Amino acid sequence: MPKLNISLEEEQRHFEADVAAIEKQWSSPRQAHLKRPYTAQTIAALRSSIDTTNPVSSSQAIKLWNLLHEHRKNGTTELTFGTTDPTVVTQMAKHCETVYVSGALCGFSEVSVPGMDACDYPWDTVPKVVSKISKSQQWHDQRQRQFRLRHSQKDRANLENWDYLAPIVADGDMGFGSLTSTMKMAKEFVDSGVAMIHLDDLAIGMKKFTIGQGRTVVPTSEYIDRLTAVRMQFDIMGSETLLLTRCDTDHSEFITSVIDERDHEYVQGATKSVEPLKECLAKAQANGEDLKAARNDWKSRAVLRTFDEAVKDVASDSEYDVYITEVRKTQFRSLTSRREIAAKTVKQPVFFDWDIPRSAMGQYFFKSCVKAIIERALAVAPLGDVTWARMDTPNWDDIVEFHTAVRKVHPDRLFAFGYTGDYDFGKAGFSPEQVKTLHLDMAKMGIVWQVQPIWSLQGLLMATDDFGKLWASEAIGGYVREVQTPALAKTPIADGFEKLSWCGGYLLDSFYETVAGEKIVEKQ
Numbered sequence: 001m002p003k004l005n006i007s008l009e010e011e012q013r014h015f016e017a018d019v020a021a022i023e024k025q026w027s028s029p030r031q032a033h034l035k036r037p038y039t040a041q042t043i044a045a046l047r048s049s050i051d052t053t054n055p056v057s058s059s060q061a062i063k064l065w066n067l068l069h070e071h072r073k074n075g076t077t078e079l080t081f082g083t084t085d086p087t088v089v090t091q092m093a094k095h096c097e098t099v100y101v102s103g104a105l106c107g108f109s110e111v112s113v114p115g116m117d118a119c120d121y122p123w124d125t126v127p128k129v130v131s132k133i134s135k136s137q138q139w140h141d142q143r144q145r146q147f148r149l150r151h152s153q154k155d156r157a158n159l160e161n162w163d164y165l166a167p168i169v170a171d172g173d174m175g176f177g178s179l180t181s182t183m184k185m186a187k188e189f190v191d192s193g194v195a196m197i198h199l200d201d202l203a204i205g206m207k208k209f210t211i212g213q214g215r216t217v218v219p220t221s222e223y224i225d226r227l228t229a230v231r232m233q234f235d236i237m238g239s240e241t242l243l244l245t246r247c248d249t250d251h252s253e254f255i256t257s258v259i260d261e262r263d264h265e266y267v268q269g270a271t272k273s274v275e276p277l278k279e280c281l282a283k284a285q286a287n288g289e290d291l292k293a294a295r296n297d298w299k300s301r302a303v304l305r306t307f308d309e310a311v312k313d314v315a316s317d318s319e320y321d322v323y324i325t326e327v328r329k330t331q332f333r334s335l336t337s338r339r340e341i342a343a344k345t346v347k348q349p350v351f352f353d354w355d356i357p358r359s360a361m362g363q364y365f366f367k368s369c370v371k372a373i374i375e376r377a378l379a380v381a382p383l384g385d386v387t388w389a390r391m392d393t394p395n396w397d398d399i400v401e402f403h404t405a406v407r408k409v410h411p412d413r414l415f416a417f418g419y420t421g422d423y424d425f426g427k428a429g430f431s432p433e434q435v436k437t438l439h440l441d442m443a444k445m446g447i448v449w450q451v452q453p454i455w456s457l458q459g460l461l462m463a464t465d466d467f468g469k470l471w472a473s474e475a476i477g478g479y480v481r482e483v484q485t486p487a488l489a490k491t492p493i494a495d496g497f498e499k500l501s502w503c504g505g506y507l508l509d510s511f512y513e514t515v516a517g518e519k520i521v522e523k524q
């Protein structure tokens, strides 16, 4: 292998030029709001000597950044939905300005072994889907342009001219492991051409929906480290790719560790001296008892409380007032500090043990609330570009409280929102009239990117079911009447093979023409 032919002075010059370029990029209007815990020198030294910026990801990110800011300025919002299918994306281009690649959908349709969304698919699953969609967008852009340029300037005025290059937003879940897998995932995303990815605070494998038991977050510090790892990877690549800091704290029941005192306020402990939950459940299992009932019985005996609630239970009203006033003098207090204050302000001893309720997997009980979500969102805001508090149910008061509080600190913040699962708006207290204008009301709070992530699971399934029924009963007669005729009558035409443009027929022909020098297809 030959030695690198570069003098020490030249190497140093390159390094310093890199540092200067990084500092310039970090102070640009696109990046000036970001705060990194590392320096441009550190990043420059982590780069390889070849430029690894991905032009698609960076230009799509800037396009998205400008689009979202335009919405924020106007109090409007981008509305999109999730898919994994490039053909679907071509039709989205007529109505949406962005595309969403959903992890949940990938887990059903883009893996060798499908399953419910537990984010347990390989870490490069979603980047591969983004890459497929991005290449398809580029191809449609190319074949549309080629078709247009076959025509005179005047004739082009009557031809379709869609923006197929809608920026792609994709699901990075929790990063799929520790720092290095998160970095590898971020790298694959950038190389796939993604415009923005979201990363959340869930523990790996602990996104649980069905039995509603066990959804687990990581400590705030680990959430910050994850996002820092992504930001660092983007910086190493010199990428403009946007980072959407998603917070899944809502309805989470557990936290993996109590290492970060910022989380202590929300950790629950037993306030009665009972046997550890783990032992109780092991005994119940050995005796063939109903585990859910045993757990509920244990909970009623253990009386789970946060430390502040435990103090409130034993203190007089005036004692509690003194206690909580003292606690609130500092934003974050460790359990040790809370115990010290309680010892000074409350006569009764406070029994509180957060180890007794720990699960067999070691998790601690966690009491989620809007305040906890706000604190996490604020802790990570400087690392990201957009904020999303994922909510299991559409609770309007919570939505308003969250966005108002974050906007107080970051008035220009961009927000995202997902109409997760199938929200029951009626049950959540919304009138049909309120649902109609919900997206606009949210836009006024800075929620500039709104997504129905899993449209396929209702919309596409329903359309396929309806068509399957028609085809089975009426075959080609039904097809011609219900699909082909209306598709061709549509303006603009619902593309397909009929017009050679959508399927790239003219582009293909022009490759042959260019190589063989023959004019195979007449200009239209």
Ligand SMILES: C[C@](O)(C(=O)O)[C@H](CC(=O)O)C(=O)O
Pocket (backbone or CB within 6 Å): 082, 101, 102, 103, 104, 105, 117, 171, 390, 418, 419, 420, 421, 422, 453, 454
């Ligand atoms: C957005 C989401 O992460 C997804 O994978 O699409 C899911 C969607 C859903 O469960 O409806 C989510 O966690 O909200």
